[in-house]
Amino acid sequence: MDIKDIMTVAPTTVGPETTIADAGRVMLDRHLSALPVIDRDGRLLGIVTDGDLLRRPELDTAPEIGWWRGFLTPETSARAFVRTRGRHVGEIMTESVVTVAETTRLVDAVAVMEERRIKQLPVVNDGLLVGVLSRRDILAALLDRLVVSSGGAMTDEAIATMIRTAIARSNWATKGNVTVRVVAGVASLGGTVFSEAERNALRVLAENTAGVKSVHDDLALIDPIAGVAYGLG
Structure with missing residues (x-):
């Protein structure tokens, strides 16, 4: 079985300029744990997950970024500051995203998900996002195959x-x-x-x-x- 047989086509996405407040509302309203981030041409730029929103000053969960840390590693500290306090998806998203092609076999995709401990995989074709494979998609495919036909053709x-x-x-x-x-x-x-x-x-x-x-x-x-x-x- 290939990914294209069960993946979600035309998944919900956001742009890098989307505010994290709007992205969070979409996740809650649509029961999603992650959103692919694309540009205006549909190219995948990254992914934002509910995990990216855990460390925030609004929740008093953001790490302290002291001046001494900035003195030692100013670029790293600056990036950490933006990632935990940015207001737009493009500032907090994960840019290095594990992806698969729509012709990837499901068994190989599941192995990647297990190895990387990720819940969903963006599916791309020449850099363009064409779908998403999630654990929910895999569960739905399993349930389809667990349903026994009641046609009575077999004795x-x-x-x-x-x-x-x-x-x-x-x-x-x-x-x-x-x-x-x-x-x-x-x-x-x-x-x-x-x-x-x-x-x-x-x-x-x-x-x-x-x-x-x-x-x-x-x-x-x-x-x-x-x-x-x-x-x-």
């Missing part, structure tokens, strides 16, 4: 066969000890397992099989040392 036996095949292909299940039966889309798992982890994995495997509406656990947990069955589902 119960076909569903059971799919579950049995998935169990056979696994490298963790005690394959000969598990029985599968499906009636009206409800999958019943019987037989024995040797750990609670295996029981949970079999349940999840069945739940993820197309056409399954619910799973009934009749698995018996066997103590591998004592050889005693307990904890029937």
Whole structure:
């Protein structure tokens, strides 16, 4: 799956001249945690996040920038002063932004988001902002795929066969000890397992099989040392 399949097209943006008060209102009104900053031609200049608004003198949270610090590193101190006290987005935004192309695979984009610990990625094409990929977009795509079609085209036996095949292909299940039966889309798992982890994995495997509406656990947990069955589902 590529990013372009699930990204938000024409996302809400602001310009560098937008006041932080207006940007903050947009974030609150539209339930956004970040806003791409673009110029009049649509080119990405940076991004402003709710985190950029945490250290402010209005909240008594801005760091002190003393004269001695300015004496030692005047340019750094001056930049820190503007970043924590600026009144316009262009003064406080992050200019070095991690971006992706619309043809980037979703798996690669998710890896970047995890590695950089960021909630959304601007999507650019030749410097122009064409969309944004957010965690909300990814969640929506996941939910779309978790919804099981109720068309009824798949028979119960076909569903059971799919579950049995998935169990056979696994490298963790005690394959000969598990029985599968499906009636009206409800999958019943019987037989024995040797750990609670295996029981949970079999349940999840069945739940993820197309056409399954619910799973009934009749698995018996066997103590591998004592050889005693307990904890029937």
